[in-house]
Amino acid sequence: MANWTKHHGIAMMEAAVGLERGYWGPLSATGPGACRACFESERKRNLSDRGQDLEERLQEPTPWSFGPSNTVVAAWAAHDILQYLACGRCPTLGARSYVDFTSASVTTVNGPASCLCRTDRTRDAALPEGNGT
Numbered sequence: 001m002a003n004w005t006k007h008h009g010i011a012m013m014e015a016a017v018g019l020e021r022g023y024w025g026p027l028s029a030t031g032p033g034a035c036r037a038c039f040e041s042e043r044k045r046n047l048s049d050r051g052q053d054l055e056e057r058l059q060e061p062t063p064w065s066f067g068p069s070n071t072v073v074a075a076w077a078a079h080d081i082l083q084y085l086a087c088g089r090c091p092t093l094g095a096r097s098y099v100d101f102t103s104a105s106v107t108t109v110n111g112p113a114s115c116l117c118r119t120d121r122t123r124d125a126a127l128p129e130g131n132g133t
């Protein structure tokens, strides 16, 4: 999905909410910034050993959902999407914001400044001329 949206010039935002934490971003769009695959690759490379261990072990869906937490993350995601549509930039363009509901804190982590995989250029070169626009 993420590669399809980038290839077709469609911006995409992802978000998720757990029991104590949630995140939104990156907003992946055409132009500057990395694709989702490059963002995830760098994010995983920067995880601590404990972070990598937790991510591998904690793959189960949350046992229940807490509406207010979902609303907070959805509202922040909607804010960034609308800001991007209005002016072409937002805090999570190529970045991910994490909210920790236990401490009421928000942290934003930037992704790579540019796409490193070059998948789109390879795919564009493989398309017949005049296709893909």
Ligand SMILES: [Zn+2]
Residues within 6 Å of the ligand: 034, 035, 036, 037, 038, 039, 115, 116, 117, 118, 119
């Ligand atoms: Zn990429």
